[in-house]
Amino acid sequence: MLSFIFNSCQDKNKKTMKEEFDWKESVSCPLGYPVDVFMGGLELTDGGYTSLFSGLHTGLGGWGSEGRSMSSGVKPLPKRLNVIWISFVEKTFYHVDAELDYEKIAGLFRKGYYLPSINKDNPEPFKENYWTINVGFAPGGMAVVWVAGAARQIEIGRYQGIKTEIPKEQVEKLKDEPVYSMLRPEYQESVIKNPGIVPQEVQDANKDKPIPYGLWDTYRKKYNWKINYELPKEAELDQMTYKLYNGEKVVLFGDYQIKKYDIPKELHWDYEEEKAIPKLISFRWNEKVKKNCGGYIKFKEDQIFKAFEELTQGKAEGIPLQITIRITHTGDDASVWLEGNGKSIGLYKSEVKIF
Structure with a gap:
């Protein structure tokens, strides 16, 4: 084989x-x-x-x-x-x-x-x-x-x-090869108990829990969502980055750069396409007297997945959703909400950083 x-x-x-x-x-x-x-x-x-x-x-x-x-x-x-x-x-x-x-x-x-x-x-x-x-x-x-x-x-x-399964006759031939260690139960056990490979806090969190088969497929589910920014007065969005739970990552251009340069449509911050649930959104904006303002929202997994599920009632296709990020008028804090289907859910467990 x-x-x-x-x-x-x-x-x-x-x-x-x-x-x-x-x-x-x-x-x-x-x-x-x-x-x-x-x-x-x-x-x-x-x-x-x-x-x-x-x-x-x-x-x-x-x-x-x-x-x-x-x-x-x-x-x-x-x-x-x-x-x-x-x-x-x-x-x-x-x-x-x-x-x-x-x-x-x-x-x-x-x-x-x-x-x-x-x-x-x-x-x-x-x-x-x-x-x-x-x-x-x-x-x-x-x-x-x-x-x-x-x-x-x-x-x-x-x-x-x-x-x-690796055939026994092949196993015998591999005893002097580095790959042979993968076949040994004691080595397999040592890997998952090594805190340098699986951090101790992760080992403790997963202890006695079943393997979450299918979790990484739920990460791939795509929704019809977009971003809405409420920035301080006379501010313009410069750029943003999406890091999505399905492993995808994209950098998009805000109005400040779209007005100055010929940016492909699919890289505009408001370009609409279905995408996976965001894990982190970072963003930058410019004000008249202050340049390179920015921050990020790191979402709490259980909360944002529950919110998407609640607003779409399990039917992701065709239901428009909006993540609204509200920057305070002083530009030093933000709140984030998921909106759609006539409802609004505050994502208050999110880690918010403005700088």
Whole structure:
């Protein structure tokens, strides 16, 4: 089985495509649910592959965060995910073999995106390229692929792995290999009890609780929501950043920059499209006598998910919602509300920081 997977990474679909980009691979997992890749990786359009085998991943940065990379460079893009990994908390190996949406990946790499400049001498927005294919593994065999760059990450797709066992004859051959440790129950147990891998507070919080299978799929549910800012008098929104629970991240331009520069519509702060529930929203605005005012709202997970569910009554499609951020007239505090369906819910558990 293992030789089949390895060979398929090299031999399947030998048709070569000439498109090449400078990119690296990365692996992600949720905090508290460490993973390690046993074998395999991303199959490329020229018949080669990029391995995802790069050591244990802890998820300390959270779901969707980038891990280490072993093969940054110019090469074709991937067309398939074919990999075996271990979920240490489950003590289970999973195998996923799935075709990726090549055109979606290539379209993002070809187009790139724009970011606001922080250079006072060259204030115009600048074009940035995507440079990472990030692969996330969550309990239950869930795999997600994102395309990422500086301050931006977009989901490509979600894939389902199946439980798999490593044949005994292969295990015997691996005793002198680093991957053999993944097969040992005592090593698996040591990983999940190591506070340097799973912080003690996370171990304590998860103790005696079942694994929340399906949680990371709820993160992917998209809603028809937008932002409404109530800023101090004569202030203009400069830019904002969304960090979403599904691992996506985007930077958008406010009115201050839209008036000065030719910003693509999809990067306008008020561009309407369905998106996942926000984990954090940071923002910046300018006043007549004060520039570069800003802050962030970090949402409390249980509260914001309950509020979205309550206002949509479980029917996300088509129900317009609005997150209103009210900055005080003094510009040093803010409140945040979720509104829609004739109701308004104060998100008072949110962490608010204004500077």
